[in-house]
Amino acid sequence: MRNIRIEKALQRPVEQDELEVVERKGLGHPDSISDGIGESVSRALSKAYKEEVGHVLHHNTDEIQITAGESDPKFGGGQIIKPIQILLTGRAATEFKLPNGKSQKIGVDSIAIKAAKEYLRDTIINLDVDYGTVVECKIGQGSADLTDVFDRETTVPSSNDTSFGVGFAPFTQTEKLVLETEHLLNSKDFKKKYPMVGEDIKVMGLRENDQVTLTVAMAFVSKYVNDRDEYLNLKDEFKNIIADNAPNYTDMGVDVLINTADDESVKDESGYYLTVTGTSAEMGDDGSVGRGNRSNGLITPNRPMSMEATSGKNPINHVGKIYNLLSNQITQEIAQDVEGVRNVEMIILSQIGKPIDQPRTATARIQTQEGYKIEDVEQDVSRIIDKWLENITDIQDFLLEEKIRTF
Amino acid sequence: MRNIRIEKALQRPVEQDELEVVERKGLGHPDSISDGIGESVSRALSKAYKEEVGHVLHHNTDEIQITAGESDPKFGGGQIIKPIQILLTGRAATEFKLPNGKSQKIGVDSIAIKAAKEYLRDTIINLDVDYGTVVECKIGQGSADLTDVFDRETTVPSSNDTSFGVGFAPFTQTEKLVLETEHLLNSKDFKKKYPMVGEDIKVMGLRENDQVTLTVAMAFVSKYVNDRDEYLNLKDEFKNIIADNAPNYTDMGVDVLINTADDESVKDESGYYLTVTGTSAEMGDDGSVGRGNRSNGLITPNRPMSMEATSGKNPINHVGKIYNLLSNQITQEIAQDVEGVRNVEMIILSQIGKPIDQPRTATARIQTQEGYKIEDVEQDVSRIIDKWLENITDIQDFLLEEKIRTF
Amino acid sequence: MRNIRIEKALQRPVEQDELEVVERKGLGHPDSISDGIGESVSRALSKAYKEEVGHVLHHNTDEIQITAGESDPKFGGGQIIKPIQILLTGRAATEFKLPNGKSQKIGVDSIAIKAAKEYLRDTIINLDVDYGTVVECKIGQGSADLTDVFDRETTVPSSNDTSFGVGFAPFTQTEKLVLETEHLLNSKDFKKKYPMVGEDIKVMGLRENDQVTLTVAMAFVSKYVNDRDEYLNLKDEFKNIIADNAPNYTDMGVDVLINTADDESVKDESGYYLTVTGTSAEMGDDGSVGRGNRSNGLITPNRPMSMEATSGKNPINHVGKIYNLLSNQITQEIAQDVEGVRNVEMIILSQIGKPIDQPRTATARIQTQEGYKIEDVEQDVSRIIDKWLENITDIQDFLLEEKIRTF
C-alpha cells in the first residue's frame, strides 16, 4: 500500500486572487539555455550508458554555468567580441566494471561537450557555436556509493535523498497565455517569417482582476534589422500578433508591452534590445540551471513551487527531478480525466534509501467544481496517483524520448 | 500615491494544512556557500565603490558556481585530493570616469577574490582556503547603459527589470523549528563544544498534522571523530540535543533523524557522512547561487516563493533582490505590530525604468485573527508598506552592515 | 651606415665533428601544434587589424599551452575520453581609436579561437576539433605604450626589446635528412597512401662519424590499423621507405629505428604507439610554444641557437622573432649565392627603441671553402646583409603570406 492522501483544499482558486503573476523565461534566456544544456547532457549520457553498459549509470549534470560573452551588435550587422563561456559541472560515472573484471571507459567529457554544442546549435540558430562559445567540462567522477545503487539490477531504484516534488493543474488562463505567447514567438513558423526574433524571450504576465498585462522582452538579431525605423515597426507588428493570439487562451483583456527598456529617442543601436546571436548571454547576462522556469515551464508565485533544479539530474533515482515531473503528469491527468475536479495540487515526499515508488507521502489537495464533493473524486484521484507511482520508471523513458519538458 | 493594495486572504492558515514541508540548507551547504560568496562579493564591491567613487556602481555577482573537489576522509584524519573550484562570474563596473575626464580603475577581480576567500575562511572553519580551494574570477565589465543609472545623482534609483518579490510572516512553528535547529548546530557555542560538526547541515521538516519529523543531514569533520563508535555515539547525542531544543519553538511532537543514508553495518568510513572540511563541496556536491534557501532563510513549498536569487545582486536597483528583502521586512513588521493580523503575504511588482519606490503594485494578502476584519487592520498595514517604500534605500544600508540575511 | 661585421670562423665545420645530433618535432608534436597555433593566431590578428585599421596593431600570442586530454585507442577504433585543452594567452590590442575619436572594437578572442581551430582542422586531420578539443582564450589587452609604437605611421618600427636572433646555412646532410624525413612522412601524398600515419612524428638524427641513426617516433591512427600484425608490417614498410629516401640527402650510411618504445611481445594495443587522432596530445603529452624546433625547423645543439619563441610574436617590432627569421634568410642567401662560402652563422642584436633596420650589430661568421679567403667574400656578404636589413619589413609580408616557416 502506498502512502497516498487526498485533501480538500480550502483556498479560493487562483483565478479569484485579485493579483496573479506568471513568468516564463524563453528558450534563449541564459537560465533556460543552462537548463536545456544540463538536460541534454544528462540525456546523452543516459543513452551512452545504455548502449555501453545496458542501463543508465549514476550522473547529475544539473550544474551548468554560463558566463556571458561580449558582443558589438550593429543595425544590419555586428560581431562577437568574446565568446560565451559555458562550464559543465556535476558528476558522472566514467568507468564501469565489466563482468570479466575489466573496466570499460566512458568518454563522459566528450559526450557532454558534444551534447551541449548540439543543443546550442539546434536551439540558438544565430549563434555560431564553434567560434561564439567555449564549452569547458569539469564533470567529476560519481561517488562509489551512489554508483552502486545503479549497478544493482533492481526493478525500482531507491531515493537518493530526502526531497520532494510538487505539481498542479490545470493552468489558469494567465498561465496558459504566458506559456503560449513564448511558444508562438519561438515557433519554427514564426522564426521562418521573422528571422530577426532571437530565442531570448521573457514573458511576464500580470493579471489584475480580469485585465492582463503581458510584458515581453525579446532580443532582436541585429543583422536582420537594418535600422531604428525597421526595429520600431517590427515591435508594433509583434505587439499586434501577440495581442491577436491572446483570445485563444483567455477571454480577459490583454495589454502587450515589448522591450520596455528601449529608449526610442536614441538613433543608433545603443537604445534598443539588439543582439548578434539572439540571446543576451552574448553580452551581459549569465545563466545557470534551476534559476528559471520550474519543471512545468513557468514561474508562478501564486502556486506551490519546488526549488529543485529538474534539468540535468539523473532520471533514475533523483527524486528532486522525478517527483516534480511525476507531480506534473499526475495532476494533469487528474484535472483532465476526473470529473468534478477544478484544481489539484500535489506534493510527493521521498524517504532516502526507500524505493522511489514508495514515497513517504503523495498528497493531492483538491478543489472541486461546484456541485462536487471531495468524496466524489477521491477514488479516481487515488487510482491515478497509484498508477503513476506503479509505473514511475516511465518517467525515465519519457525523458530519453524527449516527451516531457523539464523547464 | 503609491500602488498599495490590501486583500483579504481566503485560504486557511498553513498551520491547518495536513501536510507542511519546510527545508533549510545550512551555511556549509554548497548552494548556501555560493549564496554567501555572491553576497560577500557584492558587499565588498559596494564598499570599494563607495570609498573610491562615493556611491555604489553597477554590479551583479549572483552567479557563483562551485565545482566539487575530491577528498579522502578517514576516521581521525583524511586529506584533500583535489581542491574545490569556485568560479565567480557576473559583471561589475571596472572603471569610473572622474570629473576631470580621467578614468579611475577599480580592482574588481582582486576585490572579489579577496571577499570570497575571506567569507570562506570565516564560514567553513576546517577548510584550508589556500590549498583546498581554487577561486577563479570571470566577472565581466558592466554594460554602459546600466552603469549610467548609477552614475546619476538620483535620490531613488530606477528598476533594472520587470520583476517581483514576495514575502510572508509570521513563520509557522515548523518553519521556526527548522530554521532554529540549523542555527543551533551552526552556532559558535555549539561548534566550540562539538568541533566535529561541519557547517554543511541540511534540515528538512515534515509536519503531518501535529507531528513533525526533522531529518537532519550533517557532515562530520573526520579528524575529530576517531572511529565508528564515536560517530554513532555523537549521532545519538545530537539527536537528543535537537529534540530537547524543539520545545522552544513548537508544542508539537518532534521526531529527529540524523544522516539517514548511513550504513551502520559498515566498519570503516565508507558507511558514514564524513568529510575533511565539514562541507560536501569537498567531494561530490556542486553548488550555485539561488538554488537553495529563499531570502528568508527557508524553502517553503506551502508558501509563495520567488525564483530570484537574492544573494549577490546589486542592492541599488535590482528589484529581484530589493523587493524580496523588502517584502520580508514589511511582512515581519506587520505581523509583529498590527493587532489582528494572523498571517500576511506580500508581492511587490516593479515597472522597469520607474523609481523603485514606485512599484507597479505592492499587494498584501491578510489573514486576520478571529474577531478581526480586514478593515480593522487595513490602515496600519498600508502605512507600514508606504513607510518601507518611502525608505527603500535603507535596504542597501542594512545589506552593507550585514543586518539582514539574503539566504 | 649599418653595424655590419664579418668575421672569419675558426671552428672546424660541423660535418667534421665526430658526433652530431639533430632533432625535428613534426607538425603534430604537441610543442609544434602550440607553435602552429600561436603563429596562426598572430597571422589572423594581423590580417584583421590590417582590414579594420589599415595596419597591424600590437600583439604577441606566443604563449599557447596545450594540456593533454585522455583517450582510449583500440586497434580498428578507439575513442576520445577527455578533450585536449588549449589555452591561448598573450595580449593584443582590442580597441583602436578612430580619427573621429570613436573606438573601434576588434573581436580578438573570437578571431583567435577561430584561427586556432582552423589551424587544428587543417593540420591534425583525424582530430575532431569540435568535440576533441576545448580552446579557451585569455588573451589580455596590449599595454598602451607598446600600442603607440604601432599607431604611428613609421616606415621602420622600433625594437621592442634588447634581444637577438641567430641563423646559419647551409644545412649539413644530417640536418637535411632529419628535416626531409619528417616532411616526407607528413606530406599529403604520403598521408593519402598511408592514412594511419598521424602527424605527431619526431625524428632524431645521430651522426657518429659517417654513420647516421634516424630514430623516428610516429603516432599511428588506431582506426586505420586493425591489429598488431598490420602495425608491425607497416613499421617495416615505413622503415624501408625512410631508408630509401635517405640517399636523396646524404651519401652516408643510415640506420632507421621506428617507435623504439614498442613492446612487440604484447598482443593488444598497450604495447604500441597507437592514438585516436594522430597526436600524443590526446593523452599524456602537453605542449607549449617555443619548446620545440627553432625557427629553421630544427633543434641543433652543435649550432648556435636562440631561446626566443619565434611563433606567435608580432611580426612588426618583436626582434626576438624578426631577427631570427632574418638571420635564416640572410644566411641562406649567402650560402647559396656567394662563391667561396662554406658555412655562415649570423647573430643580429637589437637596441631597444631604435629602428629595427639599425641593429646594434649584425655579425656574420664565415667559413670559407678551400682556396677562398675571407676577403674574397666579405663584400658580397656585407651587401646581402645590408639589403635584407634595408627591406626588413618584407619579413612581415612573408609571414602573412605564409612564405616562411617559424618552427
Next chain:
Amino acid sequence: MRNIRIEKALQRPVEQDELEVVERKGLGHPDSISDGIGESVSRALSKAYKEEVGHVLHHNTDEIQITAGESDPKFGGGQIIKPIQILLTGRAATEFKLPNGKSQKIGVDSIAIKAAKEYLRDTIINLDVDYGTVVECKIGQGSADLTDVFDRETTVPSSNDTSFGVGFAPFTQTEKLVLETEHLLNSKDFKKKYPMVGEDIKVMGLRENDQVTLTVAMAFVSKYVNDRDEYLNLKDEFKNIIADNAPNYTDMGVDVLINTADDESVKDESGYYLTVTGTSAEMGDDGSVGRGNRSNGLITPNRPMSMEATSGKNPINHVGKIYNLLSNQITQEIAQDVEGVRNVEMIILSQIGKPIDQPRTATARIQTQEGYKIEDVEQDVSRIIDKWLENITDIQDFLLEEKIRTF
C-alpha cells in the same frame, strides 16, 4: 663499459670570438617563475611520494603557463586589478597500489597548488599570493606504462625517451658577470637595503672584443618609490653598484645600462618600469617553463644548448632533465680538477628503454691549455665521466635537497 668518448675541440675559445652574447632571466622573470614553480611542484611531489610510497612515482610538471594579470602601479602605491593566472599542467601518478591490493590516493592537486604558492611566497616577496594570483591545477594522471617503470625496484631506472643533454665549463668572464650581476641584485642583503628592487631582473651581456655592455631591465616596486626623482636617483645608484661589482668577475671594461625603455621626459609613472609586485607578470608578460635560462642559469648562443626544459621534469628517468644536469656537474668538475683543461663541452645521448647510466654516448670535447695535449687529460676526464654516470642517481638527491639549480 660505458660509451665514453673524448674529442679534441678545434674551435677557438669563446673568449676569442669578437662578439659574445649572454643573457640571464632573473628569479622574478615570468619564464623563471614558471621554471621555479615547475621544479617546486616536482620536488614536492617527489617528497610526498617518498613519504607515502617509499619511492618517487612517475610525474612531469614541466608545463606551467603564467597568464599575466593587470595592475595599476603608482609612485608610492598602486594596486592589483586582476590577479596573475597560473596554470599547472603535466601529469603525475595519483594512485598507488599497495601490496595488499588496496589503492593509496595521493593528493596531487593539493600538493602541487601548495608547492606553487609557497614558492611564490618565498620568491616574489611583494606579491600577495592569496589575492594577487589564481593557481589552477590540471595535472593529469600518469600513463600506466610509464608508472610501471617506477614501481619496479630497480637500482638504475631506464631512459624515458631518446634525448640528450649538454653542458660546458668553465664560464667565460662575460657569463660569470651576467650571472653574478643578477645574483647580486636578487640577494637577500641587497633586497633588505633596496626593497624597491623587484625580483624581475633581466641581464643581457654583450661582449664586443674586450668591452662588455650590461643591459639590465629591473622592475621597481611602486610603493617603495615616491616619485620620478627618487626613481632616477636610484637608477644612478644601481648603475654604480653594478659597475663596481663587475671587477670581481672580469678585467674588461663594463658599461651598464638600466631600464633603457624608460622615457625620462614623462613626469608620471607611465614612463618608467614600475610594478606593484616586482614582476612584470602582474601586467603584460606571460611566462612558461623552458623558455628562459638553460639549466646552468644562462642563455648562451655562442655555446651548445639543449632545448629541453629541465625544470619540473621527474628526476628519476627523464633524461632530458638528468643528462643536462649531469653534463653541468661533469664539466664543472673536469674544468676545476683536471690540469690542462681550458674548456670542456659535453653531450650525453640516451637510448630509450636502456638504463640511464648506460647512455648511447657521453662525449666530451676538450680544449686544452697551452702546453697540454688531449692525451694528457683523457684519462682523468674519462674517469670523472664514468664516476658521475656510476652515481647518476645522486642527481635525484641533489634536486630534492635543492643543491643544484635547474634554471
